[in-house]
Amino acid sequence: MDSNKSRAKRTPLQPLRSAGRQRVEELLAAASDLMAERGYEATTMAEIAARAGAKIGSLYRFFPNKEAVADALVQRHIAILEDEYAALAKRAATLSPEALADILIELLVTLHPRVKSLSALMEARTDKMEIRDRARGHAVAGIAAALRVCAPGLDEALAKDIAAVVLNTMKVLRGMLANDAPTTSGAPDELRRMNRLYLSDRLAPFRRGSDSATDGKTR
Amino acid sequence: MDSNKSRAKRTPLQPLRSAGRQRVEELLAAASDLMAERGYEATTMAEIAARAGAKIGSLYRFFPNKEAVADALVQRHIAILEDEYAALAKRAATLSPEALADILIELLVTLHPRVKSLSALMEARTDKMEIRDRARGHAVAGIAAALRVCAPGLDEALAKDIAAVVLNTMKVLRGMLANDAPTTSGAPDELRRMNRLYLSDRLAPFRRGSDSATDGKTR
DNA sequence: GCATTATTTGAGGATGGACTCAAATAAGTC
DNA sequence: GACTTATTTGAGTCCATCCTCAAATAATGC
Numbered sequence: 001m002d003s004n005k006s007r008a009k010r011t012p013l014q015p016l017r018s019a020g021r022q023r024v025e026e027l028l029a030a031a032s033d034l035m036a037e038r039g040y041e042a043t044t045m046a047e048i049a050a051r052a053g054a055k056i057g058s059l060y061r062f063f064p065n066k067e068a069v070a071d072a073l074v075q076r077h078i079a080i081l082e083d084e085y086a087a088l089a090k091r092a093a094t095l096s097p098e099a100l101a102d103i104l105i106e107l108l109v110t111l112h113p114r115v116k117s118l119s120a121l122m123e124a125r126t127d128k129m130e131i132r133d134r135a136r137g138h139a140v141a142g143i144a145a146a147l148r149v150c151a152p153g154l155d156e157a158l159a160k161d162i163a164a165v166v167l168n169t170m171k172v173l174r175g176m177l178a179n180d181a182p183t184t185s186g187a188p189d190e191l192r193r194m195n196r197l198y199l200s201d202r203l204a205p206f207r208r209g210s211d212s213a214t215d216g217k218t219r
Numbered sequence: 220m221d222s223n224k225s226r227a228k229r230t231p232l233q234p235l236r237s238a239g240r241q242r243v244e245e246l247l248a249a250a251s252d253l254m255a256e257r258g259y260e261a262t263t264m265a266e267i268a269a270r271a272g273a274k275i276g277s278l279y280r281f282f283p284n285k286e287a288v289a290d291a292l293v294q295r296h297i298a299i300l301e302d303e304y305a306a307l308a309k310r311a312a313t314l315s316p317e318a319l320a321d322i323l324i325e326l327l328v329t330l331h332p333r334v335k336s337l338s339a340l341m342e343a344r345t346d347k348m349e350i351r352d353r354a355r356g357h358a359v360a361g362i363a364a365a366l367r368v369c370a371p372g373l374d375e376a377l378a379k380d381i382a383a384v385v386l387n388t389m390k391v392l393r394g395m396l397a398n399d400a401p402t403t404s405g406a407p408d409e410l411r412r413m414n415r416l417y418l419s420d421r422l423a424p425f426r427r428g429s430d431s432a433t434d435g436k437t438r
Numbered sequence: 439g440c441a442t443t444a445t446t447t448g449a450g451g452a453t454g455g456a457c458t459c460a461a462a463t464a465a466g467t468c
Numbered sequence: 469g470a471c472t473t474a475t476t477t478g479a480g481t482c483c484a485t486c487c488t489c490a491a492a493t494a495a496t497g498c
Binding site for chain 1: 442454455456458459464465466
């Protein structure tokens with residue numbers, strides 16, 4: 001009995017006044033920053049409270065335990081990411097593969113901090129990996145849809161495979177831009193180039209009124 | 220004074236008998252497994268000792284503290300990776316860019332568990348990032364050298380940029396193969412294809428007796 | 439066998455960090 | 469202003485985990 005192995009204490013206790021809502025925001029913001037830079041385990045509840053300008057008791061008023069803080073953050077990040085990807089296809093119409101490649105890269109660079117935070121939060125528990133998979137599923141689906149808008153004849157399964165590749169490629173770009181990247185200053189441009197080249201090559205056969213030649217080659 | 224902020228207690232105390240050396244091996248193996256799967260923070264010294272079939276006192280005989288265990292693991296992994304990359308260029312002669320691309324992918328897939336462990340270990344301390352950067356520098360240099368063996372006219376800086384891109388691409392492949400990867404079964408092949416395409420395109424102008432045409436296009 | 443030294447053992451000490459709670463304070467309502 | 473209820477506070481409890489150490493045991497050399 002009691003299938004929950006972790007100590008789930010009393011009711012979560014939501015904020016009912018504007019002061020409380022604001023406090024929750026501050027606490028989550030502080031937790032997000034700290035966990036993103038230090039990781040879940042290395043972040044202490046006392047630190048979270050301190051950075052939010054609150055005391056530890058306030059933190060525990062709104063969150064029953066440390067895991068609940070991570071949960072709340074995961075929720076938020078996932079929701080926003082899903083929205084972004086769902087909205088992607090609408091922007092993709094009437095674009096060349098190269099332009100789409102560039103737009104995708106831009107989008108993912110923008111989303112970088114959020115994804116980084118998310119993966120730091122995943123450190124918390126293994127049973128959250130299903131959530132992560134779900135998020136990635138949305139991302140892949142969103143990108144695949146955009147690809148098929150751009151290249152209507154594209155098979156759905158293949159579109160998803162390509163989308164997965166592009167998604168991960170962008171993950172790499174984010175990594176390059178985020179770190180100090182001491183050895184390779186021109187690498188990000190090279191990566192963009194690779195991405196354009198790849199999308200160009202894979203989407204060309206399926207574009208309207210194209211056979212296999214006349215791909216612009218980008219320069 | 221005392222520039223070391225962390226508690227570096229008495230002498231590290233190396234094993235002097237075969238039993239001791241073996242114990243150290245067992246302890247490091249256990250620590251490597253545990254930290255790779257659970258992360259540095261989540262792994263306890265008691266667990267490490269237990270999995271190695273030793274008691275906690277033995278663990279502390281050979282390692283002054285938990286961080287030293289991580290340090291030792293980092294050392295080993297780095298050394299092996301450096302060797303692998305340094306040896307790469309020798310295998311690269313007389314290969315087409317496509318073949319080189321495939322070989323690089325194979326190599327990095329092989330190295331995956333080690334790199335995974337390494338990155339889990341990095342969780343330990345920020346001041347180990349310089350070590351990580353050094354390792355990546357070796358990887359990039361090794362791959363760049365292989366590229367220039369394959370395409371002699373290639374500029375060194377460009378070779379490093381391309382090497383960085385390829386290295387990260389392979390990181391992605393590793394990720395795809397490691398996780399369950401529920402949504403995308405054909406993605407690894409797509410990634411290989413992108414890699415071949417890219418290397419083909421970038422190396423073609425610099426190959427012996429080539430100008431810009433006659434690139435195989437892989438199919 | 440005996441002496442010496444490496445290794446093992448495991449019961450604590452010390453610390454840090456998650457979490458509690460009763461009392462104080464602030465905010466909202468009438 | 470008086471009353472109710474949300475929020476804040478922070479000292480204190482509890483427990484997991486890092487780490488110590490003196491005594492027991494095993495290995496090695498003579």
